[in-house]
Amino acid sequence: xxxxxxxxxxxxxxxxxxxxxxxxxxxxxxxxxxxxxxxxxxxxxxxxxxxxxxxxxxxxxxxxxxxxxxxxxxxxxxxxxxxxxxxxxxxxxxxxxxxxxxxxxxxxxxxxxxxxxxxxxxxxxxxxxxxxxxxxx
Numbered sequence: 001x002x003x004x005x006x007x008x009x010x011x012x013x014x015x016x017x018x019x020x021x022x023x024x025x026x027x028x029x030x031x032x033x034x035x036x037x038x039x040x041x042x043x044x045x046x047x048x049x050x051x052x053x054x055x056x057x058x059x060x061x062x063x064x065x066x067x068x069x070x071x072x073x074x075x076x077x078x079x080x081x082x083x084x085x086x087x088x089x090x091x092x093x094x095x096x097x098x099x100x101x102x103x104x105x106x107x108x109x110x111x112x113x114x115x116x117x118x119x120x121x122x123x124x125x126x127x128x129x130x131x132x133x134x135x136x137x
């Protein structure tokens with residue numbers, strides 16, 4: 001219920017008091033959504049509960065995965081495959097960079113924000129929190 005009510009309040013805040021990131025008009029590129037809802041409520045609050053209140057460690061979050069040559073090689077291969085699959089979009093990005101005077105900062109923000117508002121909170125919640133709770137059940 002807390003997250004539903006928080007999402008509703010953040011939605012109203014964005015509607016009436018928007019603070020767009022780099023002048024965008026998209027709902028998910030608003031500071032209230034990106035910082036307050038996604039980072040604080042979906043990453044920081046669960047991290048405080050997980051590491052502070054429940055006293056888990058980073059080792060618990062890794063679910064028994066250790067850094068060894070086999071895992072490192074698999075990670076490198078999968079990362080390379082992902083880069084190759086997305087390399088077709090590089091020309092479109094390169095062409096678009098000339099349209100903005102602040103394009104390097106837009107590109108940096110465009111790379112960093114999805115990492116912090118999507119990838120890390122979702123991985124933390126689903127793999128670190130939800131999956132470990134379900135495994136214990």
